[in-house]
Amino acid sequence: MTRGRAAHAVPAGARVANPRPETAEKRQRILEAAMSIFATRGYNNGSLIEIGEEAGVSHAGVIHHFGSKDQLLIAMLEYRDDSDVAELEGKHIPDGAALFDHLVRTVELNIERPGVVQLYAVLCADSVTEGHPAQDYFRARFVGLREMVRGALADVVPEASDARVDLAASTIIATMDGLQVQWLLDRSAVDMPEAVRLVIASVIDRLRSEAR
């Protein structure tokens, strides 16, 4: 829905239960290419032609598999989430203090994959513009993230009020996101993992001292 044209029925071929392994592989190549292009060029500037070239198919092939550019974006976001889940190898995301370790560990990992960081930073901010196809995705993502951090904070600082825990959860997530942009603009200017450690420790300390 990025251009003015009205919505239309999903073309055949999008979202079938891909029977053939070859097809699944091609879909995956397209998704990887979409990650790379959307990350470096943004959503609106990244074209299906570029994505097709990088994946070794024509742009028509891309549309054949995903129906439209919007749907490709959504599919790519889900694909990335699935990859991360796969890395966790069945372990659930940890609770309590272990979650904060996990967050810092993720930031450390992210330093080795600036493409992924840029993908999320650009698309996330892009999504606040009117009618952006990934708006629901990011809204839901933040709801989930806040809930997760909130739970961990409640474990670690049970004496804090719900209101303060809510606030602290938003704050920690916001810091991680904001740091990414500063880091992308100048990688030597920000020590992301250490900054995240600082904000987590600071906020937990503060919640404790407030409740005392």
Next chain:
Amino acid sequence: MTRGRAAHAVPAGARVANPRPETAEKRQRILEAAMSIFATRGYNNGSLIEIGEEAGVSHAGVIHHFGSKDQLLIAMLEYRDDSDVAELEGKHIPDGAALFDHLVRTVELNIERPGVVQLYAVLCADSVTEGHPAQDYFRARFVGLREMVRGALADVVPEASDARVDLAASTIIATMDGLQVQWLLDRSAVDMPEAVRLVIASVIDRLRSEAR
């Protein structure tokens, strides 16, 4: 430079020392329109035609005054900075603890102008993509912001090391930016001013206790 075409000489008429007051007024109307359109639609999706319509000139008129879309963006960013400076009415940006009050006050103000918040959130993240015309602008902006917050922190927590003060400055700025995106996606989910107060107080406390 958003499309593939090569750079070309700045057309006549762009950036003259506008002699006529009428012209200056029209330029200002275009800049206001650009703020509004770039905020709601993003840089790439916002067109010169829309901006022209809102300003009451043709899109050719827009180009006549600013030379190109890229240059219009830069001019608009500078114009916004100048407006903020004008609001301060000659007062300098405060030092020390007063700066933190000023930051919170700014966030409170921002709640009443979501358009400006969105403008910066979208363009700032957009600017990390390759060849974005506002990249230098935002890089310089962060350098300046960090320096400002660093100075205030050094006033308030003189016993902290430079390294910790640097880190804390990045963190506070990051939180403010990250909160904006969450807030834009769901205004009822985040209490921005209170969250900013929390992070400032938390980080200052922490720097103090670390130095003890």
Next chain:
DNA sequence: GTCTATATTGAGATAGAC
């Protein structure tokens, strides 16, 4: 200095051959 008209480019999506 401002407009209308147009040139040029590039996008996403469709049709139909293979």
Next chain:
DNA sequence: GTCTATCTCAATATAGAC
């Protein structure tokens, strides 16, 4: 299921009348 060719639309930028 994949491609080539084409369609439709919209964008930035230019040319030239007024």
